[in-house]
Amino acid sequence: MESWLAAHAPATHRELAPPAERADIAEAERALGVPFPPSLVESLSRHDGSGYHELVFMYRLLSVAEIVDRATMCRRIRREAGLPREHPPDQDVYDGWDDLWIPFATDDCGNHLVLDQRSVRAPARVGLDDHEQGGRFGVHPVYRSLPTLLDAVAHALETGEVVHHWEPIVTSEGELEWEVE
16 A cells, blocks of 8 residues: 555655554553554554545544544543443444444544454454444445455555445545545
8 A cells, every 4th residue: 555655646645654653552552451453553553543644445544642532532422421331242233332442543523443352253343433323343344354454445546446335536636535436
């Protein structure tokens, strides 16, 4: 993805953050009380977020600090709404936030892509947390895991193909954007 962005969307490439410090990742895990899956640690160790650019469809990747801030905010909202802290693991649709979810991307409208760290289901599966509709998993095979999702994004960038109704577009300013097909 990096080489494609450098060649085709240089404005987006320039905004990729430098690597996160391992100590910052460890502190975030302690603060949230949830271990980060190896794929998230690897991603953050490469770039601590994607700045303000949407890198994964309509979502921008969060930095370590933003992950903690977003999870803390969602946990507070869940508490204030009187919703349970954790949900039964045998479901794919949830009414609200689960404290074993790790937000790793946002559309900046209150919606997140999350990694589910409950051990009963497939560990580190990707879900969609909609601030109005709750959490959903199993939406599309591209969301099976973070590596699967990032591979799908890379494939879309390299081929220009539509992936799960998202088509990559590069603006005249050299920024990556995604259009819904």
